[in-house]
Amino acid sequence: MVTFDHREPGTDPERWTPLLDALTPHAVDVDLDGFAAVLVVAPHPDDETLGAGGLVATAAARDLPVEVLLVTRGERSHPDSPTVGPDDLAVRRDVEFHAALAALHPGAVGTSLGVPDGSLREHPDVLRVALDERLASATGRVLLVVPWRGDGHRDHRVAGEVAEAVALGRDDVSVLAYPVWAWHWDDPDAPAAPWDRPLALALSSDALDRKRTALAAYRSQTLPLSPAEGDEAIVDRRHAAHHLRRTEWYFPVDASPSPLPRSRSRSRESFDAHYARKPEGWDFDGSWYERRKRAVTLAALPRERYRSALELGCATGVLTAAITGRADRVLGTDISEVPLAQARERAPGARFVRAALPDDWPEGRFDLVVLSEIGYYLSPADLDRTIERVLGALDDDGVLVACHWRHPDDEAVTDGDTVDARLAERWPRPALVRHVEEDFVLSVFPGRSTRSVARAEGLVR
Template sequence: MGERWSAAEDGRPEGQWLTAVPWAELPVVDLTGLGERFDRIVVLSAHPDDETLGLGATLAALAATGAAIEVVIATRGEASHPHSPCLSRTDLADVRSDELTAALDELGLAPAEHWGLPDGRLGEADTHLALKELIDDLLQWHRHEGLLLVAPWSHDGRADHDALGRVARAAAVDTGVSCIAYPVWLWHWGTHEDLPVADLVLSCPGADALHRRGRALDCFESQHTPFGRAPGAGPVLTGQARQRAERVADVLIDPDGALPHRRVPGTVAPGEFNAMFEHGDDPWHVETSWYEARRQALVEAILPHQMLGRVLDLGCSTGRLTAALAAQAREVVAVDHSAEALRVARDRHITNVDWRQGSLPSVLPELEGPVDLVVLSEVGYFLDGAALMATLSAVMSLLDGDGTVLAAHWRRPTREIPLDGRLVEAQLDSLWPTTARYTDDDVTITLSAPHRPAVTRGGR
């Protein structure tokens, strides 16, 4: 595809990808197994920052396992601001090189190797030949190792990405090297019809790796901060481009099935919650904790209507909040995957609540819509990125056209669970328009309107 789009425009809203990608159906990469399967991982990037935008959290997670990772940058990115009077191309290339070194350090990676090919010209005949020779030499150098080659997707829609992806893929096929790809700008211009769905896999790094990626993206100031007010000095990475890069799951393309897949669900097991009830029926102290009482009062205060209609309470636990919702609702469907929590909840004997046991997201197709309100109170971070995205996608299909999602998140650090409240909050913010918000040091509570059209900005 030619570049018939502009990075200065916001592109496709992130919320549209929530329903375009079949999150619940895609396999999830076993990152530990990946590091064990390959002796070395070589990541090719057309420009400084592509690797961080496309799979930065995955690289951080792999680095934490001790995987041997080498990053190679084909160009120095000197053409990112071709009309800016603020920096020469040489100076901009130096800035971007320094930014990349800082970003890779945040990801736990060594400084990159730079090939220094001309930015914007990887597909031209003379540069294309030099690129092919460099990749051939690279594969020859690592010929005795179990190598995984990672390259931009060859249909990413940016000329340098496509050229590098094509050459890398062809060289890998010729030498029998495993090769996977990562999209960057597809998310900007593409639609679901442009996705190679049969080849997609998800990578679900943990909270630490996701936060490392966020700090790495912050390093690329030349790309997301304007140099000044002069024409051509605006940012390349707009707000939505950053949101697409900060999903809680990375999407990779694995046409040959080279990557090992995880065989366990990406959620905290029900048994772990059930075990917490061995010493009493209120392991979370929801009946006595000041924080729990305060959070529930804040949730009740931000409810969208006095009478709520039909409500879906996901992760209802022992039902304290469910009881308050039921007092204002025609009907509540309350779901939790802990049998012990539901045992306590049912003892409340609330007549207009349908208690359901099941795990997210697998239980959601069993539920009937439409519902007027979905409540996600301190549940999102018990899911990994794939499970969270699949849950949010299913929530959209269950919601009435005017329906609302109420989400509450503990904002303090978490331990030994997949995500944390700040990550879940940011993911929801990127997907759906927010109609109300309360935030303090402990908790964030938001109301979102998933079916309300997103407001986008034109230009820079």
């Protein structure tokens, strides 16, 4: 999952125009005449309108049946709202969804699956079963319209992956993928989306008018809930402009298995793209969560001073700078060069090199190795090899400190608990420290001769 903030201006809609004008779509139009029905998957209320509203309206003009599977009720669209809670927002968005669908296609059926907003990753079978049932009962060819799985939102990715996996191998189903948030975060000059293979649906004036009317029905999204901070519009005029063009754009879906089981580490290109969009990476300096987590990490170090420290995946060097106050020599590595430029300014007393784990391993011995928020971006095989590399480079009196986020991350290969469990399984000795809370898990794994703080100070024998 890419990282974006809908409150940021994002890509100017006009910046997309030269790219779109220069395209020669592989299919200029979607021939709906060959289908018996259209089935749309919408992770949240308004996704069906933003991404495929013109197609649904076009289907109405051709008397083609449409069903929209609404995965969640979108109750978390305003998590910081001081005026409207999730339950009230869910009710409001239910009403808006049905009004919007009636504007697009008066005969369309809207079915709510009731998955908690943001939690489709934990409940993929709800969507899978619903799709299996619809496709199994279909009496003709079905056009399945789903979110593009690279769109940048967790629910969008999982919805796309599940739908594509269900459709795989079915000769009576064709799949189109629509972008929603990619218009906002992607760069037309170096796009991540597959614009080399687009499909375009030219919208009639009636279809575009219906789409505008449908989007206007989502007052909770297109207008502020109140003047209070946290109640800002989600889909303001700038966002809406991406979706109210005279052409609706789609991507074809490759006939390949769902990528849900991941076997490759996260790529350098994906990190480079992240830092190109957000040069500061994550909010390491401003976030209390990040500042507190660093304090917990430093407090967990069993020695006051270290000879040589290695931080793997140092990003912009915020934690590295803190480690320089506890070690004589500090080396930070990261897979991307962009954050290392900031790290060198932030921690001039440390040394930094670009390195991809586990192949690009630095030379030397270390009595402190820090593996923070990077283990779950490694494939199981690469994580095992990284553990072996650490064991081979760690002094007998050294420690490995591993700290990882426990919530879902769409770009992750595994998760924090899996990484921590694998480290504990492969490490020769039990952890000296294991701190677990809802948000992160931190473990300190000792070298062969590392002792507890009390034993090292002679307080116990």
